Structures are given as structure tokens and as C-alpha cells.
Amino acid sequence: MMKTVFYLCAGILLAFAGCRNQQMGVSSSRLKGEWNIVEMNGNQLVGEDAKPRLAIEAVPGKFSGYAGCNAFAGEVALRREGRVRFLRIVSTRKACLDMRMEDALLRALNEVRYVEGEGETNARLIFYDTNRRRLFAVERPLR
Numbered sequence: 001m002m003k004t005v006f007y008l009c010a011g012i013l014l015a016f017a018g019c020r021n022q023q024m025g026v027s028s029s030r031l032k033g034e035w036n037i038v039e040m041n042g043n044q045l046v047g048e049d050a051k052p053r054l055a056i057e058a059v060p061g062k063f064s065g066y067a068g069c070n071a072f073a074g075e076v077a078l079r080r081e082g083r084v085r086f087l088r089i090v091s092t093r094k095a096c097l098d099m100r101m102e103d104a105l106l107r108a109l110n111e112v113r114y115v116e117g118e119g120e121t122n123a124r125l126i127f128y129d130t131n132r133r134r135l136f137a138v139e140r141p142l143r
Contacts, residue, residue, distance in 0.1 A: 026115050026125060028058035028078050035125070035138035037065075040104055042134060052105055054138055067105045069096035074109075084115045084127070108135040 037052035038045055045052070054065040056076055063086060064073040072091035078084050086109040096102070112135060114128040127135045 026078075026082055026084075026117055030117065031056050031076075031078060031084070031115065031125070032058040034141055036141050037105065037136055038124070038139050039137035040101060040108065041136070045101075052101070053141075067091070067102040069099065069102055070094050072106065072109070078115075082114050082116050084112060086110065086112050105136065111135060 033056065035054045035056070037054055040052075051068045052066060054063065056063045058076065058078060061075050061077060062073070063076045064071065066072075070092040072089060074089040075087045076084065077087060089106065089109055091106060108127070111129040112127045113130045114132065116126050116128070118124040118126050118137070124137050124139050126137050129135055
């Protein structure tokens with residue numbers, strides 16, 4: 001009788017833990033691919049600001065993108081429960097008229113520690129810093 005209760009409780013706990021990981025974390029296959037950066041520091045990017053892109057190759061652990069003027073690239077490390085880091089970030093150094101958004105994006109990439117899906121289909125990914133402050137959001141490009 002005690003064994004049955006133990007196994008029943010263990011099964012329920014494992015089921016809840018599996019649900020939590022699916023909601024909190026983003027798998028490498030979900031992270032992989034082309035993304036449009038649609039929000040920075042809580043502000044929707046529209047018009048001319050809506051140019052930044054991010055491409056992630058989760059298996060080799062590489063990423064690249066375009067920040068509006070310069071290209072950037074580096075390594076990405078995805079850990080369990082939505083923990084992610086962008087490492088060894090490099091970028092081209094073209095002089096552009098307005099570098100504010102570009103500088104903010106490169107700073108945000110350095111600060112990223114977590115990623116979570118948003119919405120029922122996780123159509124949008126949200127990247128957070130150590131304190132769970134929302135840094136930027138990405139969406140798949142429309143085809």
C-alpha cells in the first residue's frame with residue numbers, strides 16, 4: 001500500500017515538473033531559425049526601427065543578426081529551463097547616423113539570461129536579464 005502511494009505521488013510530481021518545464025523553457029529546436037526583433041525595452045519597433053533580425057543555429061551553437069546598420073554574430077548557449085546566454089558577440093563597425101537602437105540591442109544581447117515563449121503557440125519569444133527584466137522580443141518573419 002505504501003509503495004503504491006509513493007509511486008502515485010512521484011508520478012504526479014513528475015507530471016507537474018514536465019508541465020512547468022514546457023511552459024518555462026524553450027527547446028533548442030524552438031529557438032533555432034530566423035527571427036524579427038519586434039520589441040526593445042518594452043517598446044514595439046515599427047516603421048524604420050523594425051529592421052533588426054536574429055538568426056539562431058542552436059545545434060552548432062551560433063547566432064547572427066542585423067541591428068539596423070551593422071551585422072553581429074557570436075555563440076549561443078541554451079541550458080535547461082529557459083536559461084540562455086549570447087557569448088563572444090562581435091559586430092561590424094560601420095558609422096551610422098543613429099546608433100541608439102543598435103547599441104541598446106548589443107547591450108541587451110550581453111545581458112540575456114532567460115528566454116520564454118509567449119502565447120499559447122509560443123509565437124513570440126521574450127528574452128530577459130538576470131532579474132527577469134524584459135529586454136527584447138522576437139517573432140518569426142511572415143512568409
